[in-house]
Amino acid sequence: MSQQVGVIKRINGSLVVAEGLRGARTGDAVYIGELKLIGEVVRISGDLVALQCYEDTSGLRPGEPVIGTGAPLMAELGPGLIGEIFDGLERSEIELWKLTGPFIRRGVRLAPLRRDRRWRFEPRAKPGDEVEEGDVIGVVQESSVVEHRILVPVGLQGVIESIEEGSFTVDDTVAVLVTPDGGRVPLKLIQYWPVRVPRPYRERVPIDRPLITGQRVIDTFFPVAKGGTAAIPGGFGSGKTITLQQIAKWSDADIVIYVGCGERGNEMADILTHFPELEDPRTGKKLIERAIFIANVSNLPVAAREASVYMGVTIAEYFRDQGYDVAVIIDSTSRWAEALRDISGRLEEIPAEEGYPAYLGERIAELYERAGRVVTLGRDKRIGSVTIMGAVSPPGGDFSEPVTSTTMRFVGALWALDTELAYRRHFPAINWLRSFTRYVEVLEEFWVKLDPQWKTYRERALAILEEASRLEEIARVIGEKALPNDQRLILLTAEIIREGFLVQNAYHKVDTYCPPERQVKLLKVMIGFHDLASELVKLGVPVDRIRSLRSVMELLRLKEKEGLEEMDAAYERVREDLERLRMEYEAAGVMRGT
Amino acid sequence: MSLAREKAGPIYRTVREVRGPLLVVEGVKGVRYNELVEVKLADGTEIIGTVLDVYEDRAVVQVFGQTEGLSLDTAVRFTGDVMRIPLSEDLVGRIFSGSFRPLDGLPEPIGYERREIFVSVINPAAREPPSEFMQTGISVIDGMNALVRGQKLPIFSEAGLPHNVMAAQIARQSTVLGSEEEFAVVFCAMGIKHEEYEYFRREFERTGALDRAVMILNLADDPIIERIIAPRIALTIAEYLAFDLDMHVLAILTDMTGYCEALRSISIAREEVPARKGYPGYMYSDLASIYERAGKIKGKKGSITMMPILTMPGGDITHPIPDLTGYITEGQLILSRELHGKGIYPPVNPLPSLSRLMKDGVGPGRTREDHMEVANQLYMAYAEGVRARDLARIIGELSLSDRERRYLRFAEEFERRFINQGIYENRPIERTLEIAWELLAMLPEDELVRISEENIRKYHPKYRSA
Incomplete structure (x- = not known):
């Protein structure tokens, strides 16, 4: 790496202009001033270089030096990522705390991966093996659930000359590779990758399996596929963060990366405190053993938010390349977009809508395009995926603003949060009329295995909900009582679906996570009820009689039951009650002689 | 002046441009970004400012204080240091202006140390998630939107609603169940009227809270630009009381709308591209740098609970001020004109109100299981x-x-x-x-x-x- 040296000319917030950084390229990392604050080259004009500084620039003055590293901002990749909490520049916040106390200090240089920790390395290749980029040369059991696969770095191939089993730090050489031109390259547990460049793969493959989140409204109605993208826009107080946290906790990805980008400090503290206690319902292991956090909270420097998102996605791609399904959750992409706006404004670029730069759409598209399900590099043709789910925080809850409207164009699923639902304490407050998914067809196969009628249930439930919202509009004017009976039944069924299916209590020990089998069963019971009840309504049974049946109201609490048999039993009770009601009415009809 | 370190630097009389609260000074040397500047007007008035932009030998200085009387004859001295205030326990019971001048007739404070007021970020890993229920004695808050220690919960109000009465009641009654601990109130006024301030002072006095309070006042007729530093002074003091002296601090910031207006007028003077309604694009981050100073730290006894008050312009909750605030704070209490009209006090509309941290502070062992x-x-x-x-x-x-x-x-x-x-x-x-x-x-x-x-x-x- 060639070092370049320049001198500060101007400081304006996070923008620093330097002179004399010859040979600098945009995207190069730099150290600014005597404090060596971390920054990046964003624009070059003649002898002047504009830098975006990732730390607070107070106290800098013209004349201080700037050192160019000649290399772009890199992520360190290797054992030690799992369970960590990093800032946007991949500095461990736990280590920073030990080092500088509870308040963040500037200019602290800290290696992302701990250098003092030793890892047990087990070779999977032997001397004489021919290997190419992406091949697994060995593994490190990083946590009880994550086997960290050590890959031949991108761009390398050759023959393994030596490889050693044993206990190593990330900097130690574990193997030596002889390249075709005869060079000898030491392979280590650590490798580097520029965060703004997508990591390469062999090819994309069709996405065909769901990312199960255990959240009924998502999995059943608006599913996202592994390797897909989803956005979750919502005004404040619509329960965005809780919904994202639920996804982070329960989704069936191998690795979960949570990027807290410009959000609340107490929320991050809450996640960091509670995650280590939570257990994965599938493995029984602690969720922290598969999670990585990037906590670039709202009062950290704005510019670092920009980097934090790419840092998260780069780490995700690295685990994807090992053959894992990775879920990336970004809360919130709006704060990231604001960072783009901030630096664009300081560069005096001509703004497009609401002060955002004209390239906002391009950046959002590029970000979501880093999701996907791929065949990775390496000869064993592993399959891995990155799913990106981004929160959007529209100002005033207005979905037509630039970040929300642009994001909606590039994602495969949209979970539109609704403040009105949140006011009614309907959580997750995902509005079933405004949300969409493009993954139903590709995921059908998965669900049909659980119940061949799945698609029908889903479509009918959505139709009932849609019809109900139309009827509610009318009822708001003329009163529910004035509606005919068959329409009142639709309102009743919709209420059962809403309260008994869509509403999910994140704090209830059973309800917090609903496995797919239970989701299908629950929906089947509700649609079954509707069919039986429709028969009765045709006979002239008033809906109020149906509503007053205890077994019907029990459907609302069915979601709190763990066993599938309990659901069958509940359905049986509804069927019996309705049957009795039918006989009663048929008898009355016979009496009347009809 | 107490904000500056006692250190002389050269005095420049090279102001080339005056634009609202901004001065462009030329021919300067070694000026640091964001450093504290002392400004002396032609009539002898002394005010302070900070460096907003420095380009070689040219610095843009933003002054805090009256902007009338700024001229090309203004004398400027760069102090070489960022803005700091002296800290000690003697600050409790004192009253200061928005630029930290004593308003109580007592001498300038002396501290054990001088701490910078602008930059203070709690490491997320060092934060303790708030979980102690704070009983305010107000049913609609305790029952449905419970406040916990270390939370930031704003009151969204409208002109003419009793938000001040409510804030004073909360300050008076707030207790943590089963604890007797050191308590202080930090009160920061930004652009409120004299009678509103008098109300708080009387209420605090009556209940003895005044001895436990620090007041930073920028009233409606004080220089608007001072509102940028007033909350930062208040919160630097709050942090000292909470994390150095182990006190439980309730910080009341009123009115945040007054603060945001000051932020906007500076942005306009700087000719920045506005985001919404003329407010700058960085307002979210700026507000976060204030609100996020609430909280608790692992291993420390004290806490900062924050209650910002803002009046929604035109009662519009989608206005940038309440909107951005709501995205940062942990919930909001929304006052309703309709309930007020019905004679209901406190007129908190529970439906749009929310306390995000309630779940962590209530339940078995804290309040009650139900x-x-x-x-x-x-x-x-x-x-x-x-x-x-x-x-x-x-x-x-x-x-x-x-x-x-x-x-x-x-x-x-x-x-x-x-x-x-x-x-x-x-x-x-x-x-x-x-x-x-x-x-x-x-x-x-x-x-x-x-x-x-x-x-x-x-x-x-x-x-x-x-």
């Missing part, structure tokens, strides 16, 4: 009732179904008995929950779906009297 469920059920029932009321306005009460009529009655009673209470009435949480159950008993038991069966058995008046 607390959260009761709160959710009250929400649901009141929302139903309000809907029935809207419907009755259109089709008449007689056309409502029995169910709707029942919820309508519930809503009326709920407002009258649960939300409504006296300004000096301090309701313990047990009493609040008792009233809640009496109200919920008006509804059929089957409809209490947000409450578990065990808790219904245990707390429903029907089973308790039996």
Whole structure:
């Protein structure tokens, strides 16, 4: 790496202009001033270089030096990522705390991966093996659930000359590779990758399996596929963060990366405190053993938010390349977009809508395009995926603003949060009329295995909900009582679906996570009820009689039951009650002689 | 002046441009970004400022204080240091201006150390998630939007609503169940009227809270630009009291709308591209740098609980000020003109109000096991009732179904008995929950779906009297 040296000319917030950084390229990392604050080259004009500084620039003055590293901002990749909490520049916040106390200090240089920790390395290749980029040369059991696969770095191939089993730090050489031109390259547990460049793969493959989140409204109605993208826009107080946290906790990805980008400090503290206690319902292991956090909270420097998102996605791609399904959750992409706006404004670029730069759409598209399900590099043709789910925080809850409207164009699923639902304490407050998914067809196969009628249930439930919202509009004017009976039944069924299916209590020990089998069963019971009840309504049974049946109201609490048999039993009770009601009415009809 | 370190630097008389609160000074040397600047006007008045932009030998200085009288004759001295204030326990009981001048006739404070006021970020990994229930004695808060120590919970109000009365009541009554600890109030006024300030002062005085308070005042007729530093001075003091002296601090910031207006006028003077309604694009981050100073730190006893008050311009919750605030704070209490008009105090509309941290502060071992469920059920029932009321306005009460009529009655009673209470009435949480159950008993038991069966058995008046 060639070092370049320049001198500060101007400081304006996070923008620093330097002179004399010859040979600098945009995207190069730099150290600014005597404090060596971390920054990046964003624009070059003649002898002047504009830098975006990732730390607070107070106290800098013209004349201080700037050192160019000649290399772009890199992520360190290797054992030690799992369970960590990093800032946007991949500095461990736990280590920073030990080092500088509870308040963040500037200019602290800290290696992302701990250098003092030793890892047990087990070779999977032997001397004489021919290997190419992406091949697994060995593994490190990083946590009880994550086997960290050590890959031949991108761009390398050759023959393994030596490889050693044993206990190593990330900097130690574990193997030596002889390249075709005869060079000898030491392979280590650590490798580097520029965060703004997508990591390469062999090819994309069709996405065909769901990312199960255990959240009924998502999995059943608006599913996202592994390797897909989803956005979750919502005004404040619509329960965005809780919904994202639920996804982070329960989704069936191998690795979960949570990027807290410009959000609340107490929320991050809450996640960091509670995650280590939570257990994965599938493995029984602690969720922290598969999670990585990037906590670039709202009062950290704005510019670092920009980097934090790419840092998260780069780490995700690295685990994807090992053959894992990775879920990336970004809360919130709006704060990231604001960072783009901030630096664009300081560069005096001509703004497009609401002060955002004209390239906002391009950046959002590029970000979501880093999701996907791929065949990775390496000869064993592993399959891995990155799913990106981004929160959007529209100002005033207005979905037509630039970040929300642009994001909606590039994602495969949209979970539109609704403040009105949140006011009614309907959580997750995902509005079933405004949300969409493009993954139903590709995921059908998965669900049909659980119940061949799945698609029908889903479509009918959505139709009932849609019809109900139309009827509610009318009822708001003329009163529910004035509606005919068959329409009142639709309102009743919709209420059962809403309260008994869509509403999910994140704090209830059973309800917090609903496995797919239970989701299908629950929906089947509700649609079954509707069919039986429709028969009765045709006979002239008033809906109020149906509503007053205890077994019907029990459907609302069915979601709190763990066993599938309990659901069958509940359905049986509804069927019996309705049957009795039918006989009663048929008898009355016979009496009347009809 | 107490904000500057006692260190002389050269005095420049090279102001080339005056634009609102901004001065462009040329021919300067070694000026640091964001450093403190002392500015002396032609008539001898001394004010302070900071460096906003420095380009080689040219610095843009933003002054805090009166902007009338700025001229090309203004003398400028760069102090070489960022803005700091001296800190000691003697600050408690004192009153200062927005630029830290004593207003109580006492001498300038001396501290053990001088701490910078602008940059202070708690490491997220070092934060302790707030979890201690703070009883305010106000049912609609404790019962449905409980406040916990270390939380930031703003009051969204409108002109003419009793937000100040409420804030004073909270300051007076706030206690943590089962604890007797050191307590202080940090009060920061930004652009409020003299009579509003007088009200707070009288209330604090009457209850002895004044001796436990630090007041930073920028009143309506004080220089608007000072509002940028006033909350930062207040919170630097709050941090010192909380994290150095182990005190539990309640920080009241009023009115944040006054603060944001100051932020906007600087942005406009700098000719920045505005985001919404003329407010700058960085307002979210700027507000976050204030609000995020609330909290608790692992291994420290003290805490900062923050209650910012803002008046929503035109009552519009989508206005950038309440909107951005709501995205940063952990919930909001929203005052309603309609409830106020009905004579309900405090006129908190529970439906759009929210305390995000309530779940961590209530429940078994903290308040009571049924607390959260009761709160959710009250929400649901009141929302139903309000809907029935809207419907009755259109089709008449007689056309409502029995169910709707029942919820309508519930809503009326709920407002009258649960939300409504006296300004000096301090309701313990047990009493609040008792009233809640009496109200919920008006509804059929089957409809209490947000409450578990065990808790219904245990707390429903029907089973308790039996």
